[in-house]
Amino acid sequence: MRDNTLKYLLVLPAVLVVFVTAIWPLIEAARLSFTVGRLNRPGSLDQYLGWENYLWAFFEEPAFWNSVWVTAIYTLLTVGLTTVFALGLALLLAPGGRLRSSAQALLILPFAMSPALIGVSFRFMFNPEFGLFDAFFGIVFPPLADVSWLADPQLALAVVVMADVWGWIPFLTLVLIGGLASVPRDTVEAAQVDGASGWRVFKDVTLPQLAPVLAVVVILKSIFSLKTFDQVFMLTNGGPGTATQTLSHYIYFNGMKYGQIGYSASVAWLMVIPMIFLTYAYAKFVFRKADQ
Amino acid sequence: MxxxxxxxxxxxxxxxxxxxxxxxxxxxxxxxxxxxxxxxxxxxxxxxxxxxxxxxxxxxxxxxxxxxxxxxxxxxxxxxxxxxxxxxxxxxxxxxxxxxxxxxxxxxxxxxxxxxxxxxxxxxxxxxxxxxxxxxxxxxxxxxxxxxxxxxxxxxxxxxxxxxxxxxxxxxxxxxxxxxxxxxxxxxxxxxxxxxxxxxxxxxxxxxxxxxxxxxxxxxxxxxxxxxxxxxxIGSPAMNLINGSVTDGMFVTTGGTRLVPVKSPDREKAILGVRADDMHVHEAGQGDIDVTIYAFENTGESTLLTVQWGKQRVIARGDRHLRKDQDDVVGISLNQDHLYLFDPETEDRIEM
CATH class of the missing domain: 3.40.50.300 (P-loop containing nucleotide triphosphate hydrolases)
Incomplete structure (x- = not known):
């Protein structure tokens, strides 16, 4: 067999798996998004409707826009907070040493927890009667003592954000520690001798050299934030009302609970668009790094 | 400043x-x-x-x-x-x-x-x-x-x-x-x-x-x-260090060759240091000692002769026009003004 044929044969299984698990569902979802697609109406999965579902989402559904809004705020807050905290932690832990290495090893624990588990444990910790955090915040800051965190629209979103940031900091910290290790020590020391203060060394030398890794971190976290579902489902189930209903949750509710598969497929496809941009940017950064 | x-x-x-x-x-x-x-x-x-x-x-x-x-x-x-x-x-x-x-x-x-x-x-x-x-x-x-x-x-x-x-x-x-x-x-x-x-x-x-x-x-x-x-x-090639002893004012190699006079009281063990440039190459029989060439290298500006000296090998620098071959025999003499004596135990130099 010629090498040329062999190389295509060797990647074929992987391509097939991706096709069956990702490409085909995307195509099928696209087809469904143009149908009436109601689970409780036989035959409606093949009933062509044109752009009706999309128009409905855009012009007739405030709940859709609400979830877009929630997702946007949620993404902005989680990406921003996680990146800042992870960068800070990475700078603290990167120098190594026995204590720091143990801390690095411990860091992986929160990341090892499933998002659903994080959701449940945070729900318990913010329980108004026996929640740990609820009591803790009450003691530290008395005006917060009687607040029912998960019942207040803004605070509930804050709790969801908090849980997500908590769960994601460790992994991104480890990624950034790796990134910091690739910043040549020579350049940092050269800046120190050249007369730069700690802050200027960071701003002028470390940060610019860390930028490609930082970009990957921001893009990766944006992708994960945009599609957040499990934590929201377990922690607030989108409530109170729809205050914490992210797009994924909205899609799930419409599709699975109300049986509007066609409509939720169209919203899902609306979410695919930003995802494609982010994935493209991610791939560009990752492979650009590999080139160097 | x-x-x-x-x-x-x-x-x-x-x-x-x-x-x-x-x-x-x-x-x-x-x-x-x-x-x-x-x-x-x-x-x-x-x-x-x-x-x-x-x-x-x-x-x-x-x-x-x-x-x-x-x-x-x-x-x-x-x-x-x-x-x-x-x-x-x-x-x-x-x-x-x-x-x-x-x-x-x-x-x-x-x-x-x-x-x-x-x-x-x-x-x-x-x-x-x-x-x-x-x-x-x-x-x-x-x-x-x-x-x-x-x-x-x-x-x-x-x-x-x-x-x-x-x-x-x-x-x-x-x-x-x-x-x-x-x-x-x-x-x-x-x-x-x-x-x-x-x-x-x-x-x-x-x-x-x-x-x-x-x-x-x-x-x-x-x-x-x-x-x-x-x-x-210091020095390239490195200084030759020859093991031996000092007997009756002469440096004697471990092999028993009485090599050169040194201004030092008798010592059971001593190391003689001599740079390649201070080892002069002669035709066989004309130096202090005859040795066999282990390797002959021509660097262009000079020649380097690694010679077998009993159980040791030492390096001498020869004239750039010198042409010899492996296994040839040459005579070697040492420049007695530039010899160094070291104590093998303390590794310190012995003043001469």
Whole structure:
């Protein structure tokens, strides 16, 4: 067999798996998004409707826009907070040493927890009667003592954000520690001798050299934030009302609970668009790094 | 402009001793080379002067100030790193300008000073490029320009030439020497290359295992090595060290050959040191001793004869027109004015 044929044969299984698990569902979802697609109406999965579902989402559904809004705020807050905290932690832990290495090893624990588990444990910790955090915040800051965190629209979103940031900091910290290790020590020391203060060394030398890794971190976290579902489902189930209903949750509710598969497929496809941009940017950064 | 004083400087990492209670006084405007094999503590000593490494004990004085507790930025030193340490995201101009910028130099003053520094190292046409677009030698020049763009109290150079190819190293060595003479700034230069040390230094400190073995001018180090280590480390090819004894004023090799008269009382064990240049090559029978050639090498400017001498091999330098072959027999005589005797137990030199 010629090498040329062999190389295509060797990647074929992987391509097939991706096709069956990702490409085909995307195509099928696209087809469904143009149908009436109601689970409780036989035959409606093949009933062509044109752009009706999309128009409905855009012009007739405030709940859709609400979830877009929630997702946007949620993404902005989680990406921003996680990146800042992870960068800070990475700078603290990167120098190594026995204590720091143990801390690095411990860091992986929160990341090892499933998002659903994080959701449940945070729900318990913010329980108004026996929640740990609820009591803790009450003691530290008395005006917060009687607040029912998960019942207040803004605070509930804050709790969801908090849980997500908590769960994601460790992994991104480890990624950034790796990134910091690739910043040549020579350049940092050269800046120190050249007369730069700690802050200027960071701003002028470390940060610019860390930028490609930082970009990957921001893009990766944006992708994960945009599609957040499990934590929201377990922690607030989108409530109170729809205050914490992210797009994924909205899609799930419409599709699975109300049986509007066609409509939720169209919203899902609306979410695919930003995802494609982010994935493209991610791939560009990752492979650009590999080139160097 | 400043002198550097190291008082009982020690650096330990756990049980490992990097620098062991060393004192060194580097004079104002002196070019001092710290020379030694890797792991001898020379780079650690320099990094402690720069403030990049904290001493375990001892004091570091730059000028009339003890700088132990000063951050690197406050010590007013400039350093050239082995891998240059250029900022890859900045242009060459910005690289050179950085020490001025962070020290708050007036903007109008920065450009002429950067241009002057660039001119001194012949980089003017590359100022707008990034380090990636330069060759190794050019990057080396950028690192130099960044050091000389302001007038620090002290220059520190950590094996600055070791990443260059052999030919470029020779050129850059001469440029460095020229530049250092022109600038007249106290310089500490770390290298494992004894030729760099010999050619650049006002004084050389030869280090081994965290201890300065000998401190002296290049002439001193070459002509009066204090011990076996310095004798074997300086010079290319390395000094021949022949095992034997001293009997009745004669050096007798382990093989029993009575070789040359030495001014030393009898010793059961002694090592005779003689440089390749002080071993003269003759036709067979005309020297002090006849030996068989193990290998004959023609380097162009001279010839090197590795000869079998009993159980040892020694290297003699011959005339560039000499032509011999492996297994030929030649006569060897020693220049008796340049012989060194060492005690194999203490490794110290025995004065003759």
């Amino acid at each position: 400043a002198e550097i004083k190291l008082n009982n400087l020690t650096k330990r990492w756990g049980d490992f001793i990097g620098v062991d209670d060393q004192s060194l006084h580097i004079k104002d405007r002196e070019f001092l080379v710290l020379l030694g094999p890797s792991g001898c503590g020379k780079t650690t000593t320099m990094r402690m002067i720069a403030g990049l490494e904290e001493p375990t004990a001892g004091e570091i004085w730059i000028g009339d100030r003890m700088v132990n507790d000063d951050l690197p930025k406050d010590r007013d030193v400039a350093m050239v790193f082995q891998n240059y340490g250029l900022y890859p995201h900045m242009t060459i101009f910005d690289n050179i300008a950085y020490p001025l910028k962070v020290r708050g130099t007036d903007k109008s003053e920065i450009r002429p000073r950067v241009e002057k520094a660039a001119e001194q190292v012949e980089l003017t046409e590359f100022l707008h490029r990034k380090p990636k677009a330069l060759s190794g030698g050019q990057r080396q020049r950028v690192a130099l320009a960044r050091a000389i763009v302001r007038t620090p109290k002290v220059f520190l150079m950590d094996e600055p030439l070791s990443n260059l190819d052999a030919k470029l190293r020779v050129t850059m060595r001469a440029e460095l020497k020229h530049l250092s003479r022109a600038l007249q700034i106290t310089t500490v230069y770390v290298t494992h290359d004894q030729i760099e040390a010999m050619t650049l230094a006002d004084r050389v400190a030869v280090m081994k295992n965290g201890i300065i073995q000998q401190l002296g001018t290049p002439d001193d180090i070459y002509n009066n090595p204090a011990n076996l280590f310095v004798a074997g480390f």
